[in-house]
Amino acid sequence: MSKANASQSAPARQLLICCGTGCLANKAAAVAEALEAAIQAAGANAVVQPDALQLKRTGCNGFCENGPIVKIHPDDVSYYKVKPEHAEAIIASIGGEPYQALLYRGDDKQPVTRQQDNPFYAPQHKVALRNIGQIDPLAIEDYLTSGGYQALRKALAMPPARIIEEVIASGLRGRGGAGFPTGIKWQTCAGYQPTPKYVVCNGDEGDPGAFMDRSILEGDPHSVVEGLTIAALAIGAERGFFYIRDEYGLALHNVQAAIQAATAAGYLGDDILGSGRKLHLEIVRGGGAFVCGESTALMASIEGKVGEPRAKYVRSAERGLWDMPTVLNNVETLANIPYIIANGGAAYAKLGTEGSKGTKVFSLVGKVNRTGLVEVEMGATLRHLIYDIGGGIKRNRPFKAVQTGGPSGGCIPAEMLDLAVDFDSLTAKGAMMGSGGMIVMDDHDCMVEVARYYVNFLSEESCGKCTPCREGLRQMLRILTDITEGRGQQGDIELLERLANTIKDASLCALGKSAPNPVLSTIKHFRAEYEAHINEHSCPAGVCSALCVYTIAAESCTSCSACKRACPLGIISGEKGVPYSIDSERCIACGSCRDACRFDAVRPIKKERQVVAS
């Protein structure tokens, strides 16, 4: 991919095409080829000569829903939803008026030319994502041009204790979920004598709804390699591992390429930049087990064992991989390290809140108008994230809750929209930062079903070592399934609470300890919804298909036929001028028609109760 020759001066203009996984799924590769062809075709007649144009395939810009994204530098023009057939028009427009049809149109429908004026990007503050979308992840020279490996040079000249001091001063806390102070972790490990020591990058991102680590590994792998190398210098490790999910093909490829390029350039290997220090990095592919995101399980997996967590009476910093002192950090944490060393811990600590410094990457998904990857200062409010950056709830529906922190996080209700998000505020509300997944829900989401979904996920992913987690989650799942299918009983809520507390108290690892969070937080904030399911056999959100069917309110129906086209069973009938109707006998309550209706005419009604076999 990278044909750039470092010895030549860079062409005056760059065409940056986003080739993150999201844009690739939207055919970004074909767009890139079409652009290349269009550049050649324009040839000598072009206003801008082909040799003055460089096409660059970058990592994820985070605004995947509007991909493929093409940016032109230095003109500062961003195009969205680009298709191959637009290539000619884009090339022809270079140096002149931007091609209007592909500009982003914000809430006021006015075209936005520059990325930094786009309402999705404008409020963001990028540190961990600083290079992504700007550089070709496969070109080490791109990373070097943007200041890459300068922090490593600086760190090589610092005594390890000074490196650690900077990281402590930055206030950086682990971005993988637990929020443990990174500098303290390094200091603890550096204090232990036995060698060899190891550094590990945790890229086993498994939280449903979170994809920041993937994006960083794909789009800026060198920043993580550099961060991990600095960690190794700080603690005195000479070997390190990347543990990356096997499903993340592009991330695996790009990290492998980064390790090779960095080794060839002398930033890794037996003699880092002539300092006599050495570090060898290798990649271990995850086997598809959520629990391997837990640090001790991950280390067991690297050792070639079944990925079960162990009790942490002794921390990994003392006895980790192969029982040797080990520092394990998350991808996003490590991506922050070069910035901290280059700019100083104090500069980083200026960002964020009292207890949570710096920025955090969130994946904002669900029922928001603008979904994607966003990086903001710690302490931003949920309202800012969801309404300013996310552009509010789809179709202006009411906001109901946001689920943060992955499957073991919690749901935060609308009353708390003004909560400033940091590690401590979320934990205080029964949710957690987790890895930064933010799933926004509207009034069409049933909170009991949400809880059931997460417990189902967790019970499948429980490694089975601790009985309360293994068996307790299964029982919770059984009860929740009963409730969502109309077989709930009096006392179920209390039983769920008791089970939840036992699992919390009696599981070894954080997965078990936090597994009941989705249930406890939904019971706490949405108890009435549980009660409606149990007492009235109704699902107020109209989601639980055993409890409701849909009907079309004749007075609101404009007979536009959107519902009919959406219905997977083809059981909606009607014609122009006559309100449509649904065959309620055959309706499976999938909700497709309700999502399609722009007039709120499709409404759930309680299903006539039948004897449900258990």
Add this chain to the structure above:
Amino acid sequence: METTVASPPAPAADSINDSLSPNDLAGLTAILAKYPAEKRFSLAILQDLQRQFNYIPEGAMQLVKEHVGTTVGQLYALATFYKALSLAPKGQHIIKLCDGTACHMRGANNLVGEVGRILNIAPGERTEDGLFSLELVNCVGSCALAPVLIIDETYYGKVTMEQLPSIINEYRQPTGGETDE
């Protein structure tokens, strides 16, 4: 250890390998040759086997065991613990439906039912002709495109039920699953 691996299967006494064709054995030998004889490579070797054979053939376990110096029991523990590994053969094309939170919210379960109807299989099963396996996977990190369907390595975003038959049909062509639109 290398010699044991490279040598052809013994005529009668060693019956363990007889489920592997000479071709399969060559593939297995090539995989083992990539990894030093250390126990920590057990998972990586099994992942490569999975990729090559679409499952972990029983006959292969013995040779992996000898190569890395572990026990067959430990290899089985890995093969049953990690979701990426399977002891039963999988289809030529693996259809993964993401049931992560975002996809779930945007109707992934409807897609599961529809794919099941088209292929007459449930998640975790393989079609009779061995062409497709259907799997429900947890979040694949493409939430902005929810609901997401992946066939082999190709991602399909914002998939609707109407699109499913034509997407699946692309993989029924004799040429295989090229999707260059």
